[in-house]
Amino acid sequence: MPESRDSRPVSLAARAKAGAARSAAGVTACRVRLTARLKTLRPPEVFPARARVGPLREGAFRGRLHDARTAVSLGRLAGTALAICFVTGLVSHYLQQPPSWAVNVLPSRPVWGYRLTQGLHVATGIAAIPLVLAKLWTVYPRLFAWPPLKSVTHALERLSIAVLVAATLLQLATGLLNTVQWYPWSWNFRQTHWALAWVEVGALALHIAVKAPVIAAHWGRRSPGTLRLPAADRPDRRAFLATVGAAVGAVTVTTVGQSFTPLKDTDVLAPRHPDHGPQHLPVNRTAAAAGITRQLLTAYRLTVRGPRSYELTLDQLAAMPQRSAVLPIACVEGWSKNAHWSGVRFRDLLDRAGAPHGATIRVVSLQRGGAYSVMEMGADYARDPLTLLALSLNGSPLSLDHGYPARVIAPNRPGVLQTKWVGMLEVMV
């Protein structure tokens, strides 16, 4: 708006009006100038060009394959692995610590359910290690993007990526350490793994949403973004992806035998091996660790509390009808193995006590302390014809470490809930 330089005498009202217009025009012009100046000046003022040194320089990363197509190809594999880890982790969490409303809802079938989900959880976690490291290597130059921060949204996006990277690295590392029972930290592993799983999967979903246009543009070989990349990189990229695939194969083949027994011969790096353990079955908590001795068990009695409570000696238990079942022990640490069990059917013991069919059962171990010395079992498990109070394993009486004289073995349950050294069953009302 042009400023008037009128010097003719005018009315007071007109002069006031012109003054107001002049000042408004002045403010507008000022704002325009300021905005223009801010636009040109802001980035250099906050991030001066002389600060752009080392890896921050333009073209500091001359190596190939730090492109969006490689990132998308690796990212979808790593993302899938992390998603499998998350879902199987949820299954494990709820099977191991069911909220009270879920106790009687959890299904006892399929028999191999927990063996599959937890085996997958650990195997995909291990497979994710090369995938995540390769993905992060590919996008590493973006850590030094210039200017470091462009806007509040940009800052939040970078923060969410930092959270995603930190949570993913810590989940993979601590999960792996947990499988070898190594805890060099001060917090509770299980609850932290649970909380960080939500942090990680949330940051991952947010990351996918933010990057959706880039992902779409580089999804396929003929996607528009992919076609804009140098064609010369294509064979190199294929070779790199094949290499990462080989690394995934290598870490899988050398560890998965701890749960997938046909590959037990190539299990050379897993913390467990199916052939090692008393009675050909690995053990977690030993009798010694649980404070159980032969002497303590000399006067063994099984107590069943219910509408018609009773007690049984080991001989009386052995005189009841014996059933056999092939059921796996599947540990939260990822290892698992099928075994032949025989003993008294759980539902026979409960019927003898006059337990109602829908009742939850509390199982109390003779072990000293430990978070799982008392276990609750939903009706679906307690009534399953395969659920046993087992007295023998693979054809011989239970060894002390496997829970002599009697232990629980139920289908589709985490190993810690297969209570050993059972002293009492209690029908809950």
Next chain:
Amino acid sequence: MTARWILRYGLGAAGLAALAFGVTTLLTDPQVGDWQGVVEWLAFAVVLHDGVLVPAVLLSGLALGARLRRRLRWVFVVAGSLTAVALPVLLRPGAPANPSVLPLDYQRGWAVSVSAAVGLALCWAAGRRALGRMRGGGGRIASGYARMRRGRTRGSGPS
């Protein structure tokens, strides 16, 4: 509002909700025990990865040069991954809880698996070379193979 828009923003919102739930659980659940410790370890993980591991990998790649890098990448990535996964079983201090925990000879397992990876890479390279030489003498097939090789040679094999 297209379906794609709804999917994208829905995913973002779900992500934020999960993130908020996770952070709240981490900070407020007494069972976590020591959330400050968790935050320290999170920061440590990023610093170790971004400040030590990746720079070391990039600098060693730089030192090798492009040609050698392409030839040795397979061995480095596979052997490096095997080593990363083996670190806990190799380094865990203290006696295991019972003989069925860490029952194997892991130094041997690591050496065997890494040697197998290197061996496979050598066999692959030798096989490719032999195949190239075998077909090198003939006319059209050979030139076709050579063309194929020129197109793919920048690392399609683990050599």
